[in-house]
Amino acid sequence: MIKKYLTFTVKAFQRTLTYRFELWMELLINVLFMLVYVYLWKALYTGRTSVEGYDLNGILTYIVVSQTLLTFTFTLRIARIIEEKVRTGEVVTDLMKPIDFQLMTLATAAGTSSHTALFNMLPKFLLFYGAFGLSLPPSLLTLSLFIMSVVLGYVILFSIEFIIGIFAFWLVEIRGLYAFVIWGLAMLFSGYFLPLEFYPTFLAKVAAVLPFRAIIYFPTAIYTGQFIGEHLVTALLIQLAWVGALVGIGRLGYRAAFRKLVIQGG
Amino acid sequence: MPIITVEHLSKHFKVYKRRTGFWGNLSSTFSREHDIIKAVDNVNFTLERGELVGYIGANGAGKSTTIKMLTGILVPTSGHIDVMGLMPYRHRKENTRRIGVVFGQRTQLWWDLPVIDSFELLKHIYEIPQNLYKQNLEFFSELLQLQPFLSTPVRRLSLGQRMRCDLTAALLHNPEILYLDEPTIGLDVVAKEQVRQFLRQVNAERQVTVILTTHDLNDVEKVCQRLIIIDSGKIIYNGAIDALKKRYGKTRLLIVDLAQAYSDIQLEGVDLTRRDGNRIWLAFDRDTTSASEVIAQLTARYEIQDLTISEPEIEEIVRRIYELGMH
Incomplete structure (x- = not known):
């Protein structure tokens, strides 16, 4: 049962190797963006020692970790893949297999993203870590909790994209919705641009009721040691709750979508 | 006992009328008139295990709609379908385990992966035991001469090669019924003949029940024992090909x-x-x-x-x- 889906992960991992050029380009652009951000923050911190609890080293670590995690956001493409499947009718082929669509999509995404993590995110992070003398997580336990939080954040991002993708069954075109949620809401509230502590109160309040901060801000804050003890556990529990809720919504969504397709015809 | 029983099967689609022009568009937004299209209209037939039946009709006659209902991806408006004792749309997953489907216009293989990788994936999806998988893969590779391009990515295959791989993909899990929707579309004469011969052989040696839709009546004449003709959603002929020829010939x-x-x-x-x-x-x-x-x-x-x-x-x-x- 698990093996069935793991095969999708392995195949997706292999498939990513086919598009090496694209991967190198993404890596290059992303490294340049990170450099700009790092130098921007260095400049902003001239003459300051600490802002909102972040010293220069702390903020640089935050920026590099969050920028690295952001890579998932622009390499996942799950919404687009589902839209494409609906548009071309390929989704019918999936329906004709004894397989769970959501799990299959997640397994496939995990394959692509493992590849991204290993050959894009890790080298990129190590490069900046070495070049700017960043910090590591305070302990091995924090490191493992950070990784756990990254995985949970990833599933949240996946679920949001999955839900957007499901809208393709009703809307002809989801690019607008995708841009609004992923490039708008998620960028604003995930905390990739700057730590959410820096946000004005009302924006921070909005961020607190949305799932996006659980994608990047939570794991990054765990890494940098902003979240410790009770705070850290709460963050993980909030992530778990969002995973449950969003996976559930995605499931209901695709059931309704398939029912529509199956009753009305494609 | 028939393997497939279809009784009083109908599928109606609502087609919304779109009015043209600004006011037309505006009024369409609020009240939408629709026509009912009877894609399949009170269709009855049965298939016995091991039969090889051609299901033909003009474009829009209702062929694909029928196939989609039989495979469980479309719910009938009314009527009853029994496939191996299952209601296909209600028992979709269970049904898919026991059928194979090939759409001539579409591939179920993974575009970027070598052919063999797609087969491996299917092995896991259908949970095919390793020895059965090996045995079937050998059988089909031999019969369809797949060996030369098993490690080629699907996107680089010719249409004929791709169809041979798709046929294999649909049969790896030993399905009892094989549905083929225009399997020879776009193929050259040699490739068509290869597919036909393959279908005859699979049907004869493996007792797979085959139902195939096509526009190419040579397919029917050379492959099928029985012919069902559908027109405007209604069955207008159901019987042996020889009888049809005698009657109209x-x-x-x-x-x-x-x-x-x-x-x-x-x-x-x-x-x-x-x-x-x-x-x-x-x-x-x-x-x-x-x-x-x-x-x-x-x-x-x-x-x-x-x-x-x-x-x-x-x-x-x-x-x-x-x-x-x-x-």
């Missing part, structure tokens, strides 16, 4: 080029089936009327430039059934 066809377009053509014992400018198609029963009689009548009354006699092929028979309906 008595008719011969005379194609005549007249010197001018006569407004009124009257001949005894002859049906004027088609007319295109100066060319007319005349059908007559070979048991009661001879060709020379018809030609004699023609030359006596009209000026003729050219004529040919044709024996009806299945294609012509079916075309006539589409055009005239069953008599």
Whole structure:
């Protein structure tokens, strides 16, 4: 049962190797963006020692970790893949297999993203870590909790994209919705641009009721040691709750979508 | 007991009318009129295990809609379908385990992966035991000569090669029924013949029940034992191909080029089936009327430039059934 889906992960991992050029380009652009951000923050911190609890080293670590995690956001493409499947009718082929669509999509995404993590995110992070003398997580336990939080954040991002993708069954075109949620809401509230502590109160309040901060801000804050003890556990529990809720919504969504397709015809 | 039973099966689609122009668009937004299209209209048939049946009809006749309902990805508006004791749309997953499906226009293989990787994936999806998988893969590779391109990515295969791989993909898990929706579309003559021979062999050696839709009546003539013809959602013929030929094959066809377009053509014992400018198609029963009689009548009354006699092929028979309906 698990093996069935793991095969999708392995195949997706292999498939990513086919598009090496694209991967190198993404890596290059992303490294340049990170450099700009790092130098921007260095400049902003001239003459300051600490802002909102972040010293220069702390903020640089935050920026590099969050920028690295952001890579998932622009390499996942799950919404687009589902839209494409609906548009071309390929989704019918999936329906004709004894397989769970959501799990299959997640397994496939995990394959692509493992590849991204290993050959894009890790080298990129190590490069900046070495070049700017960043910090590591305070302990091995924090490191493992950070990784756990990254995985949970990833599933949240996946679920949001999955839900957007499901809208393709009703809307002809989801690019607008995708841009609004992923490039708008998620960028604003995930905390990739700057730590959410820096946000004005009302924006921070909005961020607190949305799932996006659980994608990047939570794991990054765990890494940098902003979240410790009770705070850290709460963050993980909030992530778990969002995973449950969003996976559930995605499931209901695709059931309704398939029912529509199956009753009305494609 | 039949493997497939279809009773009073109907599928109606609502098609919304769109009015044109600004006000038309605006009013469409608030109230939408619709037409009901009866894609499948009170269809009944049964298939016995091991049968090889051709399901044919013109574009939009309801072929694919029927196949989609049989495979469980479309819910009937009314009527009943029983496939191996299952209701396909209600037991979709269970049903998919026991059927194989090939759409000629679409592949179920993974575009970027080598063919063999797609087969591996299917092995896991259908949870095919390793020894059965190996045995089947060997069998089909041999029969369809897949060996030379097993490690080629699907996107680089020719259409004929891809179809051979898709046929294998649909059969790896030993399905009891194989649904084929236009499996020979776009293939050249050699590739078509390969697919036909393969289907005959799979049907004979593995007792797979095969139902195939096609536009190419050669497929039907060379592969199927039985023919179901659907037109405008209704079944208009269901029976052996030989019987169809016997019943309609008595008719011969005379194609005549007249010197001018006569407004009124009257001949005894002859049906004027088609007319295109100066060319007319005349059908007559070979048991009661001879060709020379018809030609004699023609030359006596009209000026003729050219004529040919044709024996009806299945294609012509079916075309006539589409055009005239069953008599």
